[in-house]
Amino acid sequence: MPQKSAYEIAVEQFDNTLPYLHLDPGVAEIMRAPKREMTVRFPVQMDDGTIRVFTGYRVQHSTAAGPAKGGIRFHPNVTLDEVKALAMWMTWKCAVVDLPFGGAKGGVVCNPKEMSLRETENLTRRFTTEISGIIGPMADVPAPDVNTNSQTMAWVMDTYAMHTGIQSSAIVTGKPIELGGSQGRTEATGRGVMISALAALQAKGIPIQGARVAVQGFGNVGAISAYLLQDQGAIVVAVSDSRGGIWNPNGLDVRDVLRYKAETGSVVGYPNTEAISNGDVLIVDCDVLVPAALEGAIHAGNAGQIKAQVIVEGANGPTTPEADEILNGNGRLLIPDILANAGGVTVSYFEWVQDLQSFFWSEAQVNARLQQYMSSAFDQVYAISQREQVSMRTAAYIKAISRVAKAIQLRGLYP
Ligand code: NAD
Secondary structure, eight states: OOOOOOOHHHHHHHHHGGGGGGOOOOHHHHSOSSEEEEEEEEEEEOSSOOEEEEEEEEEEEEEESSSSSEEEEEETTOOOOHHHHHHHHHHHHHTTTOOSSSSEEEEEEGGGGOOOOOHHHHHHHHHHHHHHOOBBTTEEEEETTTTTOHHHHHHHHHHHHHHHHOOOOOOOOOGGGGGGGOOOHHHHHHHHHHHHHHHHHHHHHSSSSSOEEEOOOHHHHHHHHHHHHHTOOOOOEEEEEEEEEOTTTOOOOOHHHHHHHHHHHTTTTTOOOOOOOOHHHHSSSOOOOOSSOOOOBOOTGGGGGOOSSSEEOOOOSOOOOHHHHHHHHTOOOOEEEHHHHHHHHHHHHHHHHHHHTTOOOOOHHHHHHHHHHHHHHHHHHHHHHHHHHHOOHHHHHHHHHHHHHHHHHOOOOOO
């Protein structure tokens, strides 16, 4: 059977939730596809003097609950299909944690690893110009994603200011602190994963002290989740990056593994560990599994071998619908991406709020408010899952879709 595309999966997840909601079919139809899809083709002069034409996308899935919100990725494999799926997931993610945002996503088909800094800056500025008609602090607020970072956001902000004459730091989130970025943003997604994992362990009656954790992907989300869970008393027994995995049943010193990766470029080869494959990290003996690398990492072929009782999706879309069914059937508690990794967009929301007020919070304030938002969202989703006897994924979709549907109904149709 041909593999489903990301957008096909996103629509399938939406359709699977509808039977629980009793929505007006017209309102469901509004949410079933993006509100706006923009495709742009634009030239950039490369360092060798040649002109290259790039393709980029900005998709706004919904603005019913507020300005659209979502990252911009630079990657050779970016497609409109993928951007549409990610935009839809952003709508649900914002709704599940009660942020006053809709969902969007952007991408440019390019390989920034083969481009100079100047070429990347020019590409960013021209792409921003091309989509400037639909973005804005009260319209659509981009953020970093794969291969984009705080510097990219500084360029987007500056380009927007050059066009509009408005010095608004609230046009993007994930900015450098010096330009209105928020304290705590770097750790936010990992911190949200940690908060979700703790709540899930509590629901399962497993103490965090001594709980064994495995993490696939040792980047921003994976590495930070790993050391924050270790700080809470968990034992991290396995981690991996794109080059492979390492395992030590007695536990790893996660911050030292980070230092080793910074020095050598990979976790592989870390002393006193056994080398395992990326796939093996998912099936080692552990209590908590955090897939924090790739889409589709947990599939029908490996879901049955997963030993963890609790799975917390750090990555977006790491579990296929078939694997979801297997894990549910095996009684595993899976905390879905739209809830588990919503810490990043929640602190993006805090950044936007601080920028609009030009009044900034301490890291302790940011972390305390993040804890409040994540715990409250977890509790609400967990209560729905118990009441409806459904998985946490379906419960999260029930909460998110009904919130957006309510916003659509209250606003009514124009004209
Ligand atoms: P990152 O680039 O910092 O880290 C990705 C990690 O995955 C790296 O360690 C990389 O080596 C590893 N990796 C790549 N291919 C792999 C493979 N085949 N097997 C195992 N590991 C592999 O990216 P990130 O920001 O940590 O994002 C990871 C995931 O989390 C993505 O799905 C992203 O969309 C999602 N996410 C990120 C954020 C955020 O705030 N950064 C928020 C929400 C969701």
